[in-house]
Every structure is written in C-alpha cells, then in structure tokens.
Amino acid sequence: MRIVFCGVGALGSSAALLCRNLAATLVFVDFDRVxxxxxxxxxxxxxxxxxxxxxxxxxxxxxxxxxxxxAFGVRLEATNTEALLGxxxxxxxxxxxxxxxxxxxxFCRERTKPLVxxxxxxxxxxxxVRWDARFVADAEDHEGQAxxxxxxxxxxxxxxxxxxxxxxxxxxxxRSERDFMISLNGVVET
Amino acid sequence: MAILNITYNGMSADYARPVDDWSSDxxxxxxxxxxxxxxxxRGLHIANLPHHAFDHYVVDxxxxxxxxxxxxxxxxxPFGVAERAE
Numbered sequence: 001m002r003i004v005f006c007g008v009g010a011l012g013s014s015a016a017l018l019c020r021n022l023a024a025t026l027v028f029v030d031f032d033r034v035x036x037x038x039x040x041x042x043x044x045x046x047x048x049x050x051x052x053x054x055x056x057x058x059x060x061x062x063x064x065x066x067x068x069x070x071a072f073g074v075r076l077e078a079t080n081t082e083a084l085l086g087x088x089x090x091x092x093x094x095x096x097x098x099x100x101x102x103x104x105x106x107f108c109r110e111r112t113k114p115l116v117x118x119x120x121x122x123x124x125x126x127x128x129v130r131w132d133a134r135f136v137a138d139a140e141d142h143e144g145q146a147x148x149x150x151x152x153x154x155x156x157x158x159x160x161x162x163x164x165x166x167x168x169x170x171x172x173x174x175r176s177e178r179d180f181m182i183s184l185n186g187v188v189e190t
Numbered sequence: 191m192a193i194l195n196i197t198y199n200g201m202s203a204d205y206a207r208p209v210d211d212w213s214s215d216x217x218x219x220x221x222x223x224x225x226x227x228x229x230x231x232r233g234l235h236i237a238n239l240p241h242h243a244f245d246h247y248v249v250d251x252x253x254x255x256x257x258x259x260x261x262x263x264x265x266x267x268p269f270g271v272a273e274r275a276e
Contacts, residue, residue: 119267120267121265121266121267122266122268123265125199125200125265126197126200126202126264126265126267127267128264128267134250134252138248138266138267138268139266139268156200181195181197181202181262181264183197183200183201183202184200184201185200185201185202185203185233186202188195188202189255190250190252190254190255190260190262
C-alpha cells in the first residue's frame with residue numbers, strides 16, 4: 001500500500017506521523033521549506049529549518065522512528081501528477097491552495113484513485129476530513145483568505161489530524177471511507 | 191425530515207427536533223439563527239446572535255451513517271492563502 005501525502009504542512013506533517021506504523025509506504029510531496037514559524041504548529045523540529053518539508057519529514061521519520069518513507073520536494077503540477085500520484089494506492093490531500101487541490105481531485109477522479117481531503121476553517125475552530133465523493137471545495141470569502149495559521153490552533157489541528165489518520169487506518173483495514181467533522185467540542189462521523 | 195447539526199464558534203450540536211429536509215439553504219441559515227438565539231441547541235445559546243451570523247456558512251446535506259437524512263450547517267474550510275512563490 002502506497003499512501004501519498006500531498007502537502008506536509010500543519011495537517012499533512014502531523015497526520016503522517018500518526019500514520020507511521022501503518023502497513024504502508026508513506027510518500028510526501030511538498031515544494032516548501034521549513035521556516036521557524038512552522039515549528040509552532042507543524043511536526044518539524046528545529047534542525048529541519050531551511051530544509052525542504054518533504055525531505056525533512058522523511059528524515060525525521062527515519063531518525064526518530066526508524067520508518068522509511070519517500071519524499072518529493074517539488075510542486076505538484078499538471079506535468080508531474082502522473083509521476084507523483086500514478087502509483088499511489090491512496091492519496092491524501094492536505095494542500096492549502098485551490099489550484100493544487102483541484103489538480104489532485106481531477107487526477108484522482110480520472111484515475112478512480114481513492115482520495116481523502118483534510119481542511120481547516122481559517123479561525124481554527126473547525127475542520128473536515130472528507131472523502132472525494134462528498135467533497136466540494138468551499139470558495140474563499142475573499143481572495144487570498146488565510147489558512148488557519150499560528151500555534152494557537154495546534155490543539156484543533158491535532159484533533160483533525162487524528163481524525164484523518166483514523167480515517168486512513170480504516171481505509172487500510174476494510175476500504176471504508178469515513179468522513180468526520182471536527183469542532184472544539186468533539187469529532188463527529190458524518 | 192432531517193436532523194440539523196449546527197457548528198458555530200467551535201461548538202457543534204444536533205437540534206433536537208427534525209427539520210424539513212426540503213428547506214432551502216437560506217431557510218436553514220435563518221432557522222439556525224433562531225435556534226441559537228432561543229437556546230434550542232444544547233451548549234450553544236447566544237441570545238443576541240446577529241441575523242447574518244451564518245451567511246457565509248456552508249449547508250451540507252448527507253445521509254448519515256445509519257441512513258437518516260442529515261443537514262450540516264458549518265463554517266467554510268477555504269483553500270487558503272494565495273500560492274507562495276517558489
């Protein structure tokens with residue numbers, strides 16, 4: 001089983017750590033680099049500052065947990081989706097921008113690849129884990145609306161990533177596709 | 191009929207009474223304001239909730255895990271920031 005995490009920022013990096021003991025090869029795709037501000041809410045450590053996020057997460061899994069993973073420190077584009085996602089058995093969308101999310105969705109729908117999305121409300125009060133069949137991207141209220149950033153949302157991020165990891169685990173177990181809504185007072189299966 | 195779930199200010203709860211599942215999204219939003227104002231939602235009673243509180247919220251309509259119709263009124267989870275330069 002090959003699980004490709006598209007984006008290893010706040011959601012992707014934390015979810016990947018929670019999936020480290022699954023019977024699967026974890027693959028990370030992210031062009032971004034670790035910055036000091038990321039340490040507040042993403043699963044990176046201080047020595048990783050300046051490194052590509054996908055490579056940094058691969059190194060952390062190997063050095064701290066003895067888990068082998070693969071990393072592609074590139075931006076997902078229409079020209080490389082086949083190369084990056086073609087061999088995936090499960091795709092996990094943790095991107096934070098419209099263009100990349102749509103690219104992943106379109107590719108997976110064309111190839112009928114299982115795809116699960118995770119997303120956060122900008123104010124850090126709510127999150128979603130939703131499989132592609134029921135996922136409709138929400139429009140921004142205004143152009144460039146910020147993602148949920150900042151360390152103060154870390155507890156909510158933890159809830160969402162735990163729900164995402166649980167949904168991935170359930171898929172590996174019996175191919176079930178479990179959706180969740182996550183708020184500050186709990187996680188509800190929908 | 192459907193069960194209405196409302197998420198607001200980090201709290202999420204089901205309204206105790208079923209609602210018409212053919213209600214429009216606008217109707218759902220208006221009804222939700224009244225429910226929260228009146229204390230009809232356990233753990234979420236805001237008497238002075240603005241009438242436009244749910245204007246930018248999303249209305250999802252699904253069948254629940256046990257086949258019952260459900261309506262979810264929830265915050266948006268937008269894509270996020272404009273792409274960063276590489």
